[in-house]
Amino acid sequence: MKQFLLFFLLTCAVYGQSEYPQDYFRHPLDIPLVLAGSFAELRSTHFHGGLDIKTQQREGLKVYTAAEGYVSRIKISEFGYGKALYITHPNGYTTVYGHLQKFSKRLEDFIRECQYEKESFEVEVFPSSEELLVEPNEVIAYSGNTGSSGGPHLHFEIRDNQERPMNPLLFGMQVKDTKAPYVSAVFAYPKDATSTINGKNERVELRLIPKDEGAYEVEKITAYGNIGFGVVSNDKQDLAPNNNGVSNIQTFFNGNKSLEVDFKRFSFDETKHIRRYVDYDYYKSNKSKIQKLFIEQNNPLSLYKDAYDNGFVLVEDSTASVYKIKINDYHKNETWVTIPIEGKPEAIEQDNFIDTSEKTLVYSNKPTTLNSGLITVKFYENTLYDDTYIDFRVNCDTLFLDEDRIPMQKNFYINYDLSNYKSEHQEQLFVARYYGNYWKPYYVSSSRKGDILTAKTKSLGTYALATDTVPPTIRPVNFQDKKWISKYRYLKVKIDDDLSGISKYRATVNGKWILMEYDYKTNTLTHDFNDNIVKDTKNELKIIVTDNVGNSSTFEATFFRK
Numbered sequence: 001m002k003q004f005l006l007f008f009l010l011t012c013a014v015y016g017q018s019e020y021p022q023d024y025f026r027h028p029l030d031i032p033l034v035l036a037g038s039f040a041e042l043r044s045t046h047f048h049g050g051l052d053i054k055t056q057q058r059e060g061l062k063v064y065t066a067a068e069g070y071v072s073r074i075k076i077s078e079f080g081y082g083k084a085l086y087i088t089h090p091n092g093y094t095t096v097y098g099h100l101q102k103f104s105k106r107l108e109d110f111i112r113e114c115q116y117e118k119e120s121f122e123v124e125v126f127p128s129s130e131e132l133l134v135e136p137n138e139v140i141a142y143s144g145n146t147g148s149s150g151g152p153h154l155h156f157e158i159r160d161n162q163e164r165p166m167n168p169l170l171f172g173m174q175v176k177d178t179k180a181p182y183v184s185a186v187f188a189y190p191k192d193a194t195s196t197i198n199g200k201n202e203r204v205e206l207r208l209i210p211k212d213e214g215a216y217e218v219e220k221i222t223a224y225g226n227i228g229f230g231v232v233s234n235d236k237q238d239l240a241p242n243n244n245g246v247s248n249i250q251t252f253f254n255g256n257k258s259l260e261v262d263f264k265r266f267s268f269d270e271t272k273h274i275r276r277y278v279d280y281d282y283y284k285s286n287k288s289k290i291q292k293l294f295i296e297q298n299n300p301l302s303l304y305k306d307a308y309d310n311g312f313v314l315v316e317d318s319t320a321s322v323y324k325i326k327i328n329d330y331h332k333n334e335t336w337v338t339i340p341i342e343g344k345p346e347a348i349e350q351d352n353f354i355d356t357s358e359k360t361l362v363y364s365n366k367p368t369t370l371n372s373g374l375i376t377v378k379f380y381e382n383t384l385y386d387d388t389y390i391d392f393r394v395n396c397d398t399l400f401l402d403e404d405r406i407p408m409q410k411n412f413y414i415n416y417d418l419s420n421y422k423s424e425h426q427e428q429l430f431v432a433r434y435y436g437n438y439w440k441p442y443y444v445s446s447s448r449k450g451d452i453l454t455a456k457t458k459s460l461g462t463y464a465l466a467t468d469t470v471p472p473t474i475r476p477v478n479f480q481d482k483k484w485i486s487k488y489r490y491l492k493v494k495i496d497d498d499l500s501g502i503s504k505y506r507a508t509v510n511g512k513w514i515l516m517e518y519d520y521k522t523n524t525l526t527h528d529f530n531d532n533i534v535k536d537t538k539n540e541l542k543i544i545v546t547d548n549v550g551n552s553s554t555f556e557a558t559f560f561r562k
């Protein structure tokens with residue numbers, strides 16, 4: 001009886017540790033779980049919403065449902081998750097499977113019907129809870145590389161009943177990880193105009209001294225006033241050499257907890273604020289993401305816990321203090337960074353003085369409109385995080401709008417008034433972004449209302465008008481005009497557009513719409529004859545492709561099948 005009670009208590013202790021169902025969800029592939037990407041790892045515009053599971057550089061691996069449930073959503077998009085499947089489970093969680101090559105036969109038939117009904121490759125449907133039930137361990141799809149995926153892998157998410165993604169590892173899936181997170185840089189930041197770090201009132205990189213695995217020291221700094229810290233840290237796991245994100249960061253000042261960042265769960269509404277979480281300016285110039293261990297104004301992220309004075313610490317004169325950073329991966333491997341601080345007021349070296357006389361102040365909490373010549377730039381309220389002086393200059397149709405170093409919470413708008421603008425190709429004008437000295441125009445998503453051409457963007461930089469007068473190109477890949485192609489499974493064409501890019505396409509055979517899947521990475525449109533839409537012997541194929549300023553091309557060919 002005593003033994004039983006002990007067993008019972010131990011079981012409760014083990015399961016009591018987790019508020020999430022353990023071992024309810026299975027790993028959706030039948031190969032070992034190796035991650036190309038971890039939950040909440042830092043991407044350029046968002047925190048990663050799931051796990052990127054490696055598929056051994058292959059496509060077509062069987063994808064199993066993580067548990068029983070019903071298909072609650074199917075979305076096919078050219079970008080993003082590509083072909084994606086959502087399964088809702090009886091316990092209220094939803095699992096998501098992205099970048100799929102194709103669905104299982106039953107689901108594939110269902111979605112094809114929707115595509116033919118809507119005459120569109122891109123579709124999104126929400127089947128009812130009775131329509132497409134899935135059983136435990138059912139193969140629901142095959143892994144792929146569709147959408148914005150840089151190589152074959154499965155993107156896998158678990159969302160709670162409020163659509164918030166959670167770390168799937170919380171549910172008991174195992175990844176082999178015995179290595180502690182590593183730190184590649186540590187920085188200190190002044191909070192106020194009077195704070196100093198090593199005599200400077202600006203971001204200062206500290207000298208990092210690696211000790212044993214999981215332990216770093218920083219050369220002693222002198223500081224005064226309110227300061228904060230930032231860290232560049234990643235985690236490697238045992239079975240793959242790639243960098244993943246860390247799971248939890250805590251900071252301590254003289255033994256007292258200062259801040260905790262916990263990457264267990266977030267909402268899609270807040271994921272864009274990664275631009276506030278990392279040092280955006282540093283990221284744009286160094287491609288490395290400093291995680292700021294303090295909370296500035298207009299930062300609504302829910303990842304913070306126990307923030308004392310928003311993570312800033314006050315260093316007083318003639319004091320000796322220690323600031324520590326503790327970084328954990330999901331598997332409780334732990335890394336410590338120790339920063340000794342001597343409190344000492346110092347005169348500020350003025351080498352970083354910024355001349356704001358030529359710049360324009362843009363407010364964070366009220367709208368700002370900048371105008372010169374034919375260009376008007378509109379920042380609505382809460383576009384910037386801080387009131388910021390930015391460089392605004394206009395030369396004819398070229399807009400010099402500072403550099404992409406200031407994070408935006410949302411889009412701002414660049415309006416061109418074309419009523420007096422002389423161009424023989426008025427209709428084919430678009431707003432283009434230019435990078436560095438490389439004078440190639442990049443199309444910026446824009447719309448036209450009368451004489452006003454409006455582009456929306458989150459990036460400061462250089463913009464100008466550009467013209468695209470060349471229609472898209474369309475060429476057959478695996479067939480020729482007037483030939484027999486009876487044995488072919490697929491019909492493939494390449495489509496391309498140089499400047500403004502492809503906006504839409506439409507393919508018909510003998511006047512009937514046919515599904516052609518578009519892969520932007522290979523510029524390929526593919527029709528599968530197994531759709532059984534093409535049944536005639538003589539077939540007139542017609543494909544119309546339109547670019548983003550409305551130039552369009554038509555391709556016609558005849559082929560025969562029996």
Ligand SMILES: [Zn+2]
Binds near residue numbers: 037048050051052156
């Ligand atoms: Zn992913």
